[in-house]
Amino acid sequence: MVIKILEECEVDPQNVSKIGPDTFLIDLDKRQLRDVIKCLVLDKGLHFSTCLGVDYSGLRQGSMALIYVVTRPSSKIIIRVTLNENESIPYVHDILPAAEWCELEAMDLLGLKTSLPVEDRFILHWGLPSKVQPLRKEFKHNTRLSNMVSCRVSKPEDFVEVDPHHPFFYEHEDFLIKAIGNRIVDVLYIGSYINRGIEKVGESRLKMEQVPFIAERICGICGFTHSTAYCQAVESALDIDVPERARFERTLMLELERLESHLLLLALIAYSVGLRDIFLGLLRSREIVMNACDILVGNRKMYGLNVIGGVRYGFETRQIRDVKELIKKLKTSLKILDALKESQELRKLKDVGVLPKESAHKLGAVGPVARASGIDYDVRRDLPYAAYEEVDFDVPIMDQGDTYSRIVIRCEEVIQSVRIIEQVLNRDVLTKGDLRTEYYPAPGKIGVGMTEAPRGENVHLVITGHDSRLYRWKVRAPTYANLAVLRAVLVGESPRDAPVIIASLDPCLSCTDRLVMVRRT
Amino acid sequence: MRMLYLNLGGCNGCDIELLAGVVRAMEKLGRELPHPDHSVKSERYDLTLVTGPGTLGNLCRIIRDLERIGKEVDLGHVVVLGSCACGGGIWYDSYMVCGGWDLFLKELSSRGFRIRCRSTIYVTGCPVRPEDVEKVLVQLLHNYPNLISSLR
Structure with missing residues (x-):
């Protein structure tokens, strides 16, 4: 199936190698890249996941590479373009906007040459000199940069700042919205405030088996899914089979985490539209889930359960029994979701911030945001991992693509999670x-x-190195893909609705900034 | 009472547990804590809560704020929450972080800003547990009756 599609896109079969049960690696020439990506993503409708730059000088003789990851149901295609040090790099973001951020990221962090007019640094925009290229192998992860920072951040004068979050979940990030009258005409996003240099730390200071724990700390809301994705990446690279028990344990914790995250978001949405009782009710239900995690792993968050090849410890019958009781309790308290869905305040959000299906595909939206726009794609079902093949669940899809459906779809997913x-x-x-x-x-x-x-879809790509360390580790968090739709959903709406529209995308910024961030959406 | 809450690049784990802890503390005290500022807007605060390892981006943000209000600020009692804020945590030597609240303050003072903290309390844990947050807040407010009397 994949081979046939690749042939239709004029990829020489000699360059294609199968490196895993569902993973294909293609070595492409620089000149071919644009045509192949255009054919695969725009004509054949495959999903563009991410791209990254790699400094290969530690593994082979001084060369750089650009890697693009394209997925479709049941297979992952890795496209690799090898470049010389001083060659200007190819790019596809003019035909595929979803690739913009990751290509700019590769240029900035590796210092690759580009034929594009690039006026400023995209990610390390704190006035750092251009010789700071963190992902080069000669750059040490513990270099002190603080004395080089000059902290110039230019904000246009006519932009108004919007704060979309509940005051207690405040991560600093600038969403700048330009409005004329009662209509938003432009959106600017300035990020990178939470950039902690995680990929570099994972590649240099830590050993491969220690990385799951730092991967979990990418995000305090959806950390376990990051450590699972990382472990799966290494397991797929080294061809490791995970025992059944570990797969089921991972599934259980992943779904508890999804409940926790969705209930938090729905609570925040309820708060931002003024439904205070529902806000408190949802937070109480969330507390039940936190207690369940506490019973199972001994910590309310940061489970520390994943290791490469399985899990660290098993659950006991006693724990399972207690959690079953809590889930019963949770099901009763989740009736509050119906009240949220039926509420007048939420119904007002119908036809607000509409994201049509075509632009969702082109901008690379993932997860509930894409499914609310009618894109039928869920990694759990289409590229099954952990034990998802062995459980029954539905993937809710809606067609309207408005803020209301983005919220309702999460209510439905909560129900499905409880079912799993x-x-x-x-x-x-x-x-x-x-x-x-x-x-x-x-x-x-x-x-x-x-x-x-x-x-949404969370992608980790690893290249293993010597001395049981990682050579390259790339994290593509779902918000990274979803923030690209910011302009599409906000332009034309009223500034008053902006907070709830941004909240309905559920931006999780610590994931997104795990390394980097960019300027213009 | 004026409260400042600084997320210096935390992963949200501590922030959510902080909320749970603050709710518990409010229930125990029977009083409501004020709505905090998220960036330095005033020259004087009574209570400051800090999470996160202190990323360079947030350093720039705080510098921007401090330049706006003047070179001196009194943060009052500082509660440093979570392993990252206490000593940098797992990120302690990463190129993009200062490595905890103490080094963050050092960065600021090396740039000529004068930050005063009446006391600093470190609450460890990854993430912090709501019980600890509750205990610290309740104890702190009991030790300083003038703070608690200014609450509703």
């Missing part, structure tokens, strides 16, 4: 069997791990 959790809790395998598989690190292997995070 109940099925998993009834499996005996959760309490007996092997926990993890032994593995042997090997250098130079590429693997892609994908999970359906609460906010």
Whole structure:
């Protein structure tokens, strides 16, 4: 199937190698890249996931590479373009806007030459000199940059700032909205405030088996899905089989995390439209989920459960019994979701901030945002991982693409998550069997791990290195893809609705800024 | 009472647990804590809550704020929440972070800003537990009756 599509896109079969059960690696010439990406994504309708730049000088003789990840149901295609040090790089973001951020990121962090007019740094825009190129191999992760920062951030004078979050969940990020009269005409996003340099730390200071724990700390809301995606990437690169018990444990925790994240978002939405009782009710339901996590792993957040090849510890019958009780309690308290869906305040959001299906595809939207616009894509079902093949669940799809459907779709997903959790809790395998598989690190292997995070498709790409370390680790968090639709949903709306529209995209900024951020959406 | 809440690049874990802790503390005290500022807007605060390892981006943001209000600020009692804010946590030597609240303050003072903290309380944990946040806030407010009397 994939081979046929690749042939139709004029890819020489000699350049295609199968590196995993569902992963294909294509080595392309620089000149071919544009045509192949155009054919695969725009003509054949495959999903563009991410792209990244790699400094290959530590693995082979001084060369750079650009890697594009394209997925379709049931397979992952990695396209690699090798470049010389001083060659100007090819780009596709003029035909495929979804690639803009990651291409600019590669240019900025690796210092690759480009034929584009680039006036400023995109990511490290704190006045850092251009010789700071963090993803080059000669750059040390513990370089002190603070004395080089000059902190110039230019904001246009005629922009008004909007604060979309509940005051207690404040991550600093600038959404600048330009409005004429009562209509938004332009949106500017300035980020990178939460850039912590995680990819570099994972590649240099830490060993491969330590990275799941830093991966979990990418985000305090959806951390476990990051560590799962990372482990899956390494497992796919090194061809490791995960025992059944570990897969079910991962599924259970992933779904608890999704509940936690969705309930938080729905609570914040309820607060921002003025439904204070529902806000408190949803936070109370969320507290039940947190308690369930506490019972299972001993911490309300940051489970520390994943390791490469499995999980660290197993659950006991006693824990499972307690969690079953809590889930029963949760189901009763989730009746409040109906009140939220039926509320007048939410119905006002119909036809507000509409994202049509075509632009959702072109901008690379993922997760509930894409599904609310009619894109039928869920990693759990289309590229099954953990134990999702063995449980029953529906993927809710809506066609309107407005703010209301983006909120309602999350209510539906909460119900489906509870359904999955109940099925998993009834499996005996959760309490007996092997926990993890032994593995042997090997250098130079590429693997892609994908999970359906609460906010959408989450992609981790790893290239293994020597000394059981990572050579390159790329994280593409779902918000990174979803923020690209910001302008599409906001332009033409009233500034008064902007907070709730931005909230309905559920931006999780610590994930997005795990390394970088960009200027213009 | 004026409250400042600085997220210096945290992952949201501590921020959410902080909310849970603050709700518990409010229930225990029977009083409402004020709506905090998220960036430095005043020269004087009574209570400051800090999360996150202190990223360079947030350093720039605070510098921008401080330049706007003047070179001196009194943060009052500072509660530093979470492993990252206490000592940089897992990011301690990353190129994009200062490495915790103490080093963050050092960066600011090396740029000529004068930050005064009446006391600093470190609450560790990744993320912090709401019980700890509750305990610290309740104890702090009991120790300083003039703070608690200014609450509703």
